[in-house]
Amino acid sequence: MLKMLPCIELRYSSLWVAAVFAVLLVSLGEPALAHSGEGHSGGFISGFLHPIFGWDHVVAMVAVGLWGAVLGSPAIWILPIVFPLVMAFGAALGILGVPIPFIEVGIALSGLVLGLLVAFLIKAPMAAAAVLVGAFAIFHGHAHGTELPQAVSAYTYGVGFVIATGLLHAAGILLGTLMGSQVGRYVVRGSGALIALVGAAFLMGFA
Amino acid sequence: MSSRWSCALVGSILILLLCAAPASAHSFKTDGGLYELFLEGNKAAFLDLRIVIGVLAAGLLIVLWDVEGLVKVWLFFLLGNGAGVLISAAGVPDPSFVLYGLTLVCALGAAAAVSLPAIWMRGLAFIMGAVPVVAILFDHTLGDVPIGFILGLAFGLNLVLATASGLVALTFQHIPYDWVRIAWRAIGAWLVAITIMILAVELAIPKAG
Numbered sequence: 001m002l003k004m005l006p007c008i009e010l011r012y013s014s015l016w017v018a019a020v021f022a023v024l025l026v027s028l029g030e031p032a033l034a035h036s037g038e039g040h041s042g043g044f045i046s047g048f049l050h051p052i053f054g055w056d057h058v059v060a061m062v063a064v065g066l067w068g069a070v071l072g073s074p075a076i077w078i079l080p081i082v083f084p085l086v087m088a089f090g091a092a093l094g095i096l097g098v099p100i101p102f103i104e105v106g107i108a109l110s111g112l113v114l115g116l117l118v119a120f121l122i123k124a125p126m127a128a129a130a131v132l133v134g135a136f137a138i139f140h141g142h143a144h145g146t147e148l149p150q151a152v153s154a155y156t157y158g159v160g161f162v163i164a165t166g167l168l169h170a171a172g173i174l175l176g177t178l179m180g181s182q183v184g185r186y187v188v189r190g191s192g193a194l195i196a197l198v199g200a201a202f203l204m205g206f207a
Numbered sequence: 208m209s210s211r212w213s214c215a216l217v218g219s220i221l222i223l224l225l226c227a228a229p230a231s232a233h234s235f236k237t238d239g240g241l242y243e244l245f246l247e248g249n250k251a252a253f254l255d256l257r258i259v260i261g262v263l264a265a266g267l268l269i270v271l272w273d274v275e276g277l278v279k280v281w282l283f284f285l286l287g288n289g290a291g292v293l294i295s296a297a298g299v300p301d302p303s304f305v306l307y308g309l310t311l312v313c314a315l316g317a318a319a320a321v322s323l324p325a326i327w328m329r330g331l332a333f334i335m336g337a338v339p340v341v342a343i344l345f346d347h348t349l350g351d352v353p354i355g356f357i358l359g360l361a362f363g364l365n366l367v368l369a370t371a372s373g374l375v376a377l378t379f380q381h382i383p384y385d386w387v388r389i390a391w392r393a394i395g396a397w398l399v400a401i402t403i404m405i406l407a408v409e410l411a412i413p414k415a416g
Contacts (some may be wrong), residue, residue, distance in 0.1 A: 081393050088403035092404060158400075162397045181229045
């Protein structure tokens with residue numbers, strides 16, 4: 001599976017575990033509130049933090065990377081390309097005020113479904129995987145687009161928001177590289193189960 | 208691809224440029240010494256996000272097309288800069304939407320790693336050299352834009368192009384793994400996503416951002 005990533009082999013697993021935990025720790029950090037967040041830098045920070053501080057978004061975006069790793073090449077890179085592209089389309093619909101029903105349900109469902117797909121290591125044809133991930137991306141993008149703050153630069157908000165999404169996918173892919181070992185496989189499946197639980201909590205209104 | 212198609216592409220984009228919707232002019236300082244004006248031109252290139260993203264996408268596409276692609280098309284980008292100055296002097300309207308369209312073409316091409324014929328790449332480099340210049344200089348007559356500003360603008364645009372292309376080429380030469388190319392293609396997809404969002408904001412809230 002990891003022929004695409006020849007530098008990521010079991011001999012580096014401890015390094016990758018450390019990297020994955022570092023990314024997770026960073027994502028757990030509290031937001032700094034000292035600055036008002038206006039202008040270009042405020043737009044970037046606001047856009048960057050928007051996906052990161054919504055756990056319904058975080059779990060789904062990490063799950064996209066994880067499922068890509070589970071599916072192997074070429075899904076490992078196609079899914080993280082499809083997601084931001086379709087998400088931007090959804091964001092455009094949100095910015096333009098085009099309504100889409102059941103946005104919150106779609107977002108919660110994305111965490112639940114993608115988490116279960118990872119937990120049970122379910123393989124799907126590339127086209128089906130891309131369509132499923134793309135469909136969920138529309139809900140996430142629409143939510144981000146609708147909530148675009150007026151006080152900040154919309155351009156830099158978009159840059160921050162897309163980069164944060166990409167980094168969350170990368171965190172999922174990094175975690176997915178642990179699939180090379182038996183213990184790592186349990187970690188990946190456990191992460192999938194956790195993601196599904198978070199998705200279910202949002203779906204049932206517990207979070 | 209035949210040169211006839213290339214001419215048709217260039218012609219279509221020039222027509223689009225002429226048909227673009229008018230918008231308010233960019234303001235920049237037109238007085239001061241040569242050095243101040245040069246810096247003002249740099250600032251216009253570096254601080255306009257839609258232009259930076261467009262030129263970054265072009266740089267990315269060029270190196271994904273050919274690792275030494277910049278050397279092969281740079282002259283056409285420079286010629287495009289010159290043509291942009293002349294086109295803007297003709298009093299064309301704001302070409303922002305043409306720029307977004309071109310950025311999408313470059314970024315999508317990079318994400319899909321399309322292998323275009325050299326003549327297309329030269330044409331694209333020429334147009335990507337011209338349109339950002341027109342986007343900044345439109346609504347200004349040739350006489351009212353000092354040479355220092357134009358030189359600074361061209362230098363800034365070329366610096367962004369060279370930095371983007373150089374960075375990508377450097378990673379290809381020093382990190383010889385397949386995933387490096389894939390990572391750059393993913394960044395191409397990010398540029399598409401960012402451009403779609405900017406386009407939506409422009410359509411929804413004119414002159415926001």
